Amino acid sequence: MISEWICALVLVALVLRLAVRLPLPWRVGLAGGMLVAALLPFPYGLSGWVLSYLSHFSVSSGLLALVAIQHRLTGHYWLPVWQLRAVCVLLVVLALWFYPMSLGSSYVDPYALGFGDVAFSGVLLLMGLLAWLYRAYASCLVLVVAQLAYGANLLHSDNLWDYLVDPWLVCWAAGWLVRDRLLVRRERRHRRAAGEQPVTAPASRVAGQGS
Numbered sequence: 709m710i711s712e713w714i715c716a717l718v719l720v721a722l723v724l725r726l727a728v729r730l731p732l733p734w735r736v737g738l739a740g741g742m743l744v745a746a747l748l749p750f751p752y753g754l755s756g757w758v759l760s761y762l763s764h765f766s767v768s769s770g771l772l773a774l775v776a777i778q779h780r781l782t783g784h785y786w787l788p789v790w791q792l793r794a795v796c797v798l799l800v801v802l803a804l805w806f807y808p809m810s811l812g813s814s815y816v817d818p819y820a821l822g823f824g825d826v827a828f829s830g831v832l833l834l835m836g837l838l839a840w841l842y843r844a845y846a847s848c849l850v851l852v853v854a855q856l857a858y859g860a861n862l863l864h865s866d867n868l869w870d871y872l873v874d875p876w877l878v879c880w881a882a883g884w885l886v887r888d889r890l891l892v893r894r895e896r897r898h899r900r901a902a903g904e905q906p907v908t909a910p911a912s913r914v915a916g917q918g919s
Contacts, residue, residue, distance in 0.1 A: 716746035
């Protein structure tokens with residue numbers, strides 16, 4: 709059931725992204741309608757069909773979908789843009805290392821670490837602690853919640869990696885980084901055309917507000 713809820717949140721976030729120009733009451737109605745349609749029992753609900761064709765989403769995808777939904781419905785961006793940018797870079801770099809090696813490009817299989825390896829879990833907890841010390845609370849929350857969900861066996865997989873990352877999340881992260889870079893460049897061009905001193909902070913705010 710948790711997998712269906714995560715999928716439903718992802719679908720709601722997608723619908724709200726497509727309906728970004730609609731008035732707030734319409735967006736709320738669409739979000740509620742999509743949530744109900746996604747959570748209907750199979751074969752009537754959308755979540756069952758999406759999961760059967762696209763596989764399961766990670767806990768990280770569900771948490772980021774919650775952040776996106778909150779942003780679309782309230783207009784406030786809870787997750788700082790610099791943290792989101794850092795998380796997306798980390799996801800893309802991790803995917804470039806993880807997926808080729810897991811598919812047999814090396815004798816080392818990092819996917820095997822997800823089957824209850826104590827050292828791997830310890831490294832993730834240490835990363836969460838460092839994220840907390842650097843006030844990257846969102847990254848810390850993702851790491852902690854993913855491991856708690858893995859410990860409770862909430863998803864269909866018995867591998868910790870599937871709780872942390874999934875291919876669709878990596879694709880979204882790569883797309884967000886490309887879009888963020890384009891927005892920053894556009895903001896700099898506008899400032900140069902207006903004769904202003906180019907700075908990165910306003911561009912970062914624009915990137916966060918439009919994501």
